[in-house]
Amino acid sequence: MTHPLVAPLRGGLIVSCQAYPGEPMRHPETMAQVAAAVVDGGAVAVRAQGLADVQLVAGRVQVPVIGIWKDGDAGVFITPTLRHSRAVLAAGADILALDGTERERPDGLTLAETVRRVREESDAPIMADCDTVASAVAAAEAGADLIGTTLAGYTDARPKTDGPDLDLLAEVVAALPGVAVVAEGRIHTPAQARAAAEAGAFAVVVGTAITHPSTITGWFDRALRSS
Numbered sequence: 092m093t094h095p096l097v098a099p100l101r102g103g104l105i106v107s108c109q110a111y112p113g114e115p116m117r118h119p120e121t122m123a124q125v126a127a128a129v130v131d132g133g134a135v136a137v138r139a140q141g142l143a144d145v146q147l148v149a150g151r152v153q154v155p156v157i158g159i160w161k162d163g164d165a166g167v168f169i170t171p172t173l174r175h176s177r178a179v180l181a182a183g184a185d186i187l188a189l190d191g192t193e194r195e196r197p198d199g200l201t202l203a204e205t206v207r208r209v210r211e212e213s214d215a216p217i218m219a220d221c222d223t224v225a226s227a228v229a230a231a232e233a234g235a236d237l238i239g240t241t242l243a244g245y246t247d248a249r250p251k252t253d254g255p256d257l258d259l260l261a262e263v264v265a266a267l268p269g270v271a272v273v274a275e276g277r278i279h280t281p282a283q284a285r286a287a288a289e290a291g292a293f294a295v296v297v298g299t300a301i302t303h304p305s306t307i308t309g310w311f312d313r314a315l316r317s318s
């Protein structure tokens with residue numbers, strides 16, 4: 092059965108509100124304002140990174156907050172361990188998102204063990220950020236409530252497509268009937284979001300194209316300069 096916090100997200104837009112280390116918008120208050128703005132625009136949930144952001148965003152918006160804690164930027168870095176998972180939930184995340192790949196995790200636990208241990212302490216839904224069909228199937232078997240294509244193209248398993256990896260999305264949807272498969276990663280236009288929904292995504296996550304002005308500005312700048 093779909094978790095009661097997850098069911099209302101069906102067909103909706105989830106917006107990831109993140110700024111990266113050293114960037115001008117890297118401040119929890121800024122991200123909380125961005126989160127409130129995207130909820131005004133229709134986001135059914137927001138995704139926030141880091142304990143301070145998760146805490147402030149969760150206090151600011153009425154929609155569910157998908158919390159992650161990125162530790163580093165290589166290997167397994169999205170909520171990589173049980174300790175990070177516990178901290179994200181303690182910070183107030185409604186939904187815990189974590190690395191859902193089959194790579195070895197820094198604390199030596201498997202994804203299934205991590206999910207089992209989190210479940211002993213929390214009823215929060217869990218989103219697994221996957222990179223392949225195999226990792227998606229394993230994450231669903233481990234009991235994840237949401238399966239994201241978040242890490243497609245960010246591990247060695249698949250090439251990084253220019254836009255969203257709709258082929259992987261369609262394969263995961265076919266492999267996991269009835270499971271909430273979330274399209275995430277490099278969705279840059281409303282048409283791509285629509286295509287992801289039509290490929291069977293339960294919900295669609297957009298980050299950069301809505302909440303990362305430096306990147307968006309670069310797109311326009313390059314278009315003006317290219318001959």
Ligand SMILES: CC(=O)N[C@H](C=O)[C@@H](O)[C@H](O)[C@H](O)COP(=O)(O)O
Nearest residue numbers: 107241245275276277278297298299
């Ligand atoms: C690979 C990785 O670290 N992905 C992160 C996961 O939280 C974020 O940096 C992305 O912005 C997010 O997944 C949304 O994707 P996009 O910004 O492409 O719409």
